[in-house]
Amino acid sequence: MSSIKTLLVTPPLTQLNTPYPATAYLKGFLREKNIPAYQVDLGLELVLKIFSTEGLTALFDTAEEVIEDCSANVQRIFMLQDDYLETIDPVIQFLQNKDNTLAHSICQDNFLPRANRFNQVQNVDWTFGTMGLNDKARYLATLFLEDIGDFIIEAITEDFGFSRYAEKIAMSATNFAPIDDILQQPSHILDEWLLDILNQKIEDIAPDLIALTVPFPGNLYGALKCGKFIKENYPDIAVAMGGGYPNTELRSLQDPKVFQYLDFITLDDGEGPLLNLMKHLEGEIPANRLQRTYLLDSGEVHYIDQKIQDVIKHSDVGTPDYSDLLLDQYLSVIDVANPMHRLWNDGRWNKLTVAHGCYWKKCTFCDISLDYIGRYDPAPAKMIVDRIEQIVKETGQSGFHFVDEAAPPLALRDIAVELIKRGTKITWWGNIRFEKTFTPDLCKLLEVSGCVAVSGGIEVASDRLLKLMKKGVSVSQAAQVTRAFSEAGIMVHAYLMYGFPTQTTQETIDSLEVVRQMFATHCIHSGFWHRFSMTAHAPVGLNPEEYKVEQDNFEFEGFAWNDLPHKDPTGAKHERFGEGLRKSIFNYMHGLELDLPVQKWFDFATSSASLPPTLIEDSLLENKKLDKDLLKHSLVWLGKTPMLELDEDDDWAKLIFINKKEDLEIETSPILGEWIAEHISDFSIYEDEYPIVEEIKLLFEEETGFEFSELIESDTWKKLRENGLLIIRF
Numbered sequence: 218m219s220s221i222k223t224l225l226v227t228p229p230l231t232q233l234n235t236p237y238p239a240t241a242y243l244k245g246f247l248r249e250k251n252i253p254a255y256q257v258d259l260g261l262e263l264v265l266k267i268f269s270t271e272g273l274t275a276l277f278d279t280a281e282e283v284i285e286d287c288s289a290n291v292q293r294i295f296m297l298q299d300d301y302l303e304t305i306d307p308v309i310q311f312l313q314n315k316d317n318t319l320a321h322s323i324c325q326d327n328f329l330p331r332a333n334r335f336n337q338v339q340n341v342d343w344t345f346g347t348m349g350l351n352d353k354a355r356y357l358a359t360l361f362l363e364d365i366g367d368f369i370i371e372a373i374t375e376d377f378g379f380s381r382y383a384e385k386i387a388m389s390a391t392n393f394a395p396i397d398d399i400l401q402q403p404s405h406i407l408d409e410w411l412l413d414i415l416n417q418k419i420e421d422i423a424p425d426l427i428a429l430t431v432p433f434p435g436n437l438y439g440a441l442k443c444g445k446f447i448k449e450n451y452p453d454i455a456v457a458m459g460g461g462y463p464n465t466e467l468r469s470l471q472d473p474k475v476f477q478y479l480d481f482i483t484l485d486d487g488e489g490p491l492l493n494l495m496k497h498l499e500g501e502i503p504a505n506r507l508q509r510t511y512l513l514d515s516g517e518v519h520y521i522d523q524k525i526q527d528v529i530k531h532s533d534v535g536t537p538d539y540s541d542l543l544l545d546q547y548l549s550v551i552d553v554a555n556p557m558h559r560l561w562n563d564g565r566w567n568k569l570t571v572a573h574g575c576y577w578k579k580c581t582f583c584d585i586s587l588d589y590i591g592r593y594d595p596a597p598a599k600m601i602v603d604r605i606e607q608i609v610k611e612t613g614q615s616g617f618h619f620v621d622e623a624a625p626p627l628a629l630r631d632i633a634v635e636l637i638k639r640g641t642k643i644t645w646w647g648n649i650r651f652e653k654t655f656t657p658d659l660c661k662l663l664e665v666s667g668c669v670a671v672s673g674g675i676e677v678a679s680d681r682l683l684k685l686m687k688k689g690v691s692v693s694q695a696a697q698v699t700r701a702f703s704e705a706g707i708m709v710h711a712y713l714m715y716g717f718p719t720q721t722t723q724e725t726i727d728s729l730e731v732v733r734q735m736f737a738t739h740c741i742h743s744g745f746w747h748r749f750s751m752t753a754h755a756p757v758g759l760n761p762e763e764y765k766v767e768q769d770n771f772e773f774e775g776f777a778w779n780d781l782p783h784k785d786p787t788g789a790k791h792e793r794f795g796e797g798l799r800k801s802i803f804n805y806m807h808g809l810e811l812d813l814p815v816q817k818w819f820d821f822a823t824s825s826a827s828l829p830p831t832l833i834e835d836s837l838l839e840n841k842k843l844d845k846d847l848l849k850h851s852l853v854w855l856g857k858t859p860m861l862e863l864d865e866d867d868d869w870a871k872l873i874f875i876n877k878k879e880d881l882e883i884e885t886s887p888i889l890g891e892w893i894a895e896h897i898s899d900f901s902i903y904e905d906e907y908p909i910v911e912e913i914k915l916l917f918e919e920e921t922g923f924e925f926s927e928l929i930e931s932d933t934w935k936k937l938r939e940n941g942l943l944i945i946r947f
Contacts (some may be wrong), residue, residue, distance in 0.1 A: 219252045221495040224424035228431065228439030229260035229411060230380055232561070233548040236261070238568035238620065239430040239460055239487070241537040246488045249535035252495070255422050256541045259439065262414045263407065265546060267369070268362065270306050272410070273298070279406055280372035287371050290333045294368045300330040301365065308358050312548040320354035329357060332364040352551060355563065359550040374405045381435025392774035393472045400441055400478070411439065412446045419451060426498060428491060429479075430460040437462055444478035455498055459483040459490065464589060465754065465779050467511070470520075472775035476513040484509040485588040486573075488529045528588075531573040532596040536604040539567070539612050555806040557708040557743040560646060560670055566618040567608050571601055571632065575622040577650055579687040581756040581764070582676075582717065582749060590622055598631035606641055619647030623673070626654035630945065633666035637855075637902050646670035646708075651690050651698040658943040660705035665855055671702055672710035675741075677717050678731035679724045685764070686717065687756075692731055693836040699740040700837055709741045715798060716749040716791035718757060718764040723824055725794050729801060729815040730826035734833035736805040743806045746798040748791065751781045793821060844929045847944050848914065851907035852900040855941035856881075861894040863887055872933075874940070881940050885933040888921055893933070897942075907947060 225240035240256040247254045266272045277298045280287075284295050294301065308329070311319040322328045338360065362379075369377045386396050404412065419427075427447060429440040444456045456479050463470075463482050470482065483490035493508045504512060507521040549563045560566075572595035578585045585591050609615050619629075624647045636643065644667050649655070651673045675695050676688060683690060699709045713732060715725055735741045751758045751766065758781050761768050769782040785791065797818035804810040816825045829835070862871040870890025874881040885893075896916070900907050908916075914925040928934055934942075 219250075219495045219499060221252075221425045221498050222423065223247070223252070223254040223426045223428060223491075223495070224418060224422050225254055225256040226415075226418075226427055226429050226440075226443065227256075227258045227260060228429055228436045228443055229263050230378065230435065230439070231258075231260050231432065232380060233261070233264060233550055234562050234564060235547055235566045235568070235618075236539065236542050236544075237430070237432055238537060239432060241539045241542070241568070242534065242570075243428070243430075243487055243491060244540070245535040245538040246529075247491075248538050249533075250492070255418075255424070257414075257418050258542055259411060259414055259443070261543060261547060263411050264548070265309070266410045266414070267407065268305055268309055268365065270302050273302055273305055273365070275406060276369065276373055277302075280368070283372055291368050291371045294330070294332050294364060295372070297330040297332075304329060304361070305365075308361060309548065312355065312358055312362075312550060313546055314549060315545075317351060320351045323354035323357055324350060329361045330364075331361075333367065334360040334363045352554075355549065356551040356554055359552050359562075362548075362550065363552070369407075374407055376405070376438065377407060378435065381433065386438055390466075390777045391772070393474050393776040394774075396438075396441070396776075397474050397477075399438070400445055404442075408442055411442065415443050415446060416450070419447070419454070424454060426455045426457065426495065428487070429456065429458045430487075431458055431463060432461040434462060434466075436460070441475075441478045448478060455480050455494075457481040457483060457491070457494060459487045461589075464587065465584060465752070466777040468754070469773065469778045470511055470776065471518055473513055473516055473518050475776065476518070480512065481507075482511040484511075486529065488534055489526060493526075528592065530596075531570070531594045532600055536607045537567070537569065539608070544612060544614070553743075553803075553806060555743050557670055557710050558806060560618075560708075560710075564616055565614055566616045567612060567614060568618050568620050569601070569604060569608070571619050571621050571624045571628050571647070572596065576625050577623060577689060579689060580674075581686050582714070582752075584752060584754040585756065586754045586759065595625060595628055598628060598635045601628075601632050602635040602639060602641060605636075605643060606639075609641075609643065615643045617643055617645040619645060621648055623648060623650045626652050626659065629663060629668075630659055630947075633662050633668070634902065636666045637662075643667045644669055646672070649673045651675070651695045653694055653698065654946075655698045655701060656945070657701040657704065658945050660701045660707060662853070662855075662943055662945060664705045664707050668707055670708040670710065672712065673699075674712040674714075675699075675732070675735075675744075676712065676714040677720060677724070678713065678728040679720070682717050682720055682724065685719070692832075693839060696735060696738075696740050696833045696836040697840070699735065700738065703739050703742070708743075711735070711741045711744040713744050713746045713798075713802070714749055715746055715794055716785070716788070718749070718751075718761075718766045718785055719787050720749075720785075720789060720791070722789040723827060725789055725791075726815055726824060727826055727828050729798060729818070730828050731833065732802070733805065733811060733815055734830070737811045738833050738837065740833065740837075744802050746795070746802055748795060751783045753779050753781055794819065796820075844910070844934075844938070844944060845926065848911040849909055849946070850944045851909050851947045852913055853902055853907050853943045853945055854897050854900050855902050855943065858898045858901075859894055861890055863890070876940075881936070883933055883936050885931070888923070889928065889931065889933050892917065892921055893937070897937075907945075910944060 225243050227237050227240055231237040236258050244254045244256050307319055310316040386399055431437050431440045440458055447454055447456050458479050464484055490508045490510050496502045506523040509522050511520050547565050551559050551563050574593040575590050576593050578591050646669055649671050678692055680691050702709050757764045765787050767784045801818040816823050856874050859872040859874045867887050870885055870887045872883040872890055917925050917928055
């Protein structure tokens with residue numbers, strides 16, 4: 218057991234509604250090793266300081282010196298400061314689900330002060346209905362916070378953002394000097410509050426090592442600001458940085474100046490490097506035996522990766538540990554009135570990973586050369602469900618977000634079966650690929666296990682470009698799979714992309730037409746357009762000429778190296794399409810303008826869609842497999858054993874299934890009724906093994922003398938299939 222006391226820190230800012238999981242993952246791993254560790258979400262605690270009567274009072278006082286130079290909107294907020302101060306604490310309590318009755322007041326026109334963010338409030342009563350009072354209030358309260366955020370950005374510091382903090386300084390920062398210059402400037406009031414919170418944690422815990430996780434560019438400034446404070450005030454504390462940003466951006470690090478603020482920078486999964494770092498700090502191993510770690514030696518940056526240990530397997534990382542975090546103080550907000558899109562910001566989701574890496578790892582836009590994508594390593598379903606149950610017990614909350622790059626379909630199948638067998642009730646959603654493995658029956662199984670939503674990439678929605686991407690999915694397949702989820706009662710979010718190499722204007726217009734049709738046919742419920750970014754670790758970035766793009770000449774100056782500026786000489790002028798695509802998806806998510814010709818979304822003349830208006834409808838009719846063609850798949854019954862009633866004259870039989878929602882009665886022939894009543898429990902979900910259709914066919918024909926077709930083509934079979942009889946590949 219290590220004597221090194223470690224404080225795991227998430228710098229500002231990430232999500233408001235739930236903690237970023239890196240520190241919980243690491244603390245869970247260290248718990249497995251009986252190593253004490255503590256964690257803090259500085260972003261949450263800073264937000265709670267800002268959005269309080271005390272915090273806003275200080276911000277209004279600070280803004281008084283510059284308010285005359287601010288916009289009319291910010292001046293309005295300043296003039297209404299008494300109203301903001303009176304309402305901020307109750308609103309935060311409401312968003313923390315501690316005072317839900319306040320919803321009635323929030324929904325009144327005279328409770329919340331309103332500025333520009335409320336200009337978008339139209340048809341809010343229609344959107345939320347007469348009974349969606351709590352959601353309507355949460356939406357209005359979110360706009361209230363966003364108004365205050367606009368005030369902070371204009372009157373206090375442009376560094377502020379609700380899920381980022383001084384993000385722009387880290388974007389494409391090949392040279393560390395500009396970041397260094399900003400860090401040397403005097404701290405503004407938000408920085409001072411951040412460092413006060415950090416200082417209190419250090420005083421309370423007295424750590425030997427502070428490990429800063431930096432998942433995104435918007436966390437870098439906060440991390441380095443913390444590092445600077447620690448170096449100046451607690452020089453004996455070691456400071457390490459890891460996370461998604463260094464993993465992707467700092468793999469060619471040369472500039473020593475960053476080590477004014479840090480002692481170590483680790484790459485890829487943090488468990489192994491952190492464990493070795495503790496051993497080094499205890500004097501157990503020398504620095505040259507560290508794992509995937511940058512350090513400064515004699516003024517030069519050195520990368521140490523002594524492979525004295527195997528990579529820690531996903532089955533050995535332990536259960537995420539959320540203790541120390543203020544789980545009851547996160548804010549559930551609704552920034553878009555869309556039931557799928559709200560999941561990212563509403564509700565306190567426990568984050569969990571089903572499998573490390575991506576089982577597909579072929580997409581040419583993705584960082585498949587890096588460990589977090591390229592090393593696929595699943596854990597057994599029983600172990601994942603063990604972790605789920607432990608997290609529910611420790612947090613008291615049963616919502617889960619599986620944050621895999623792409624959760625494997627068969628692993629999700631096995632997890633669903635295990636959850637159902639154990640009677641473990643959770644609500645979950647996760648990231649997937651729209652694989653054909655996700656049949657309608659598998660989607661139904663996932664829904665019964667608690668799945669409410671999935672997110673996955675449809676990307677450019679063009680078969681030519683999807684093939685160039687090596688996505689392994691066609692438009693038709695994506696339509697069928699998303700519709701299968703939708704019909705099972707599972708919401709679908711689509712990651713969409715524009716600007717992929719060689720994408721033409723017509724292909725961009727057509728991709729929007731595909732998306733429009735997928736919304737119109739209820740295949741997808743929300744989406745987001747991303748502009749393609751060529752990165753240094755993806756196949757396109759590694760071989761740009763293969764994709765007919767030209768990397769711009771720019772000098773790497775020793776710090777970050779990931780996003781690669783490039784030209785696409787054969788493609789469209791991609792920058793023109795961003796605003797129109799954004800407007801279209803916003804409307805589609807609200808069920809609006811689905812009949813508008815897609816070219817109308819752009820403020821320049823362009824061609825109309827070249828695709829058939831029924832492309833997606835037609836795709837949904839393709840490749841429908843019949844039950845008789847699934848002989849190697851297994852039968853799984855989700856319901857209970859039925860009661861059987863037989864007619865005295867042997868003319869009919871009645872199967873009666875007692876279900877949670879309503880009873881199901883099926884009238885059938887005596888032979889079918891008796892056979893089903895006797896055998897349906899053989900393929901109950903609670904059995905250890907499930908017979909394949911071929912075995913049931915032989916058994917049925919042997920015992921009844923009838924052809925199997927008489928069973929599977931009967932109304933009885935149809936009703937069973939509609940009410941919990943699944944055919945799934947195991």
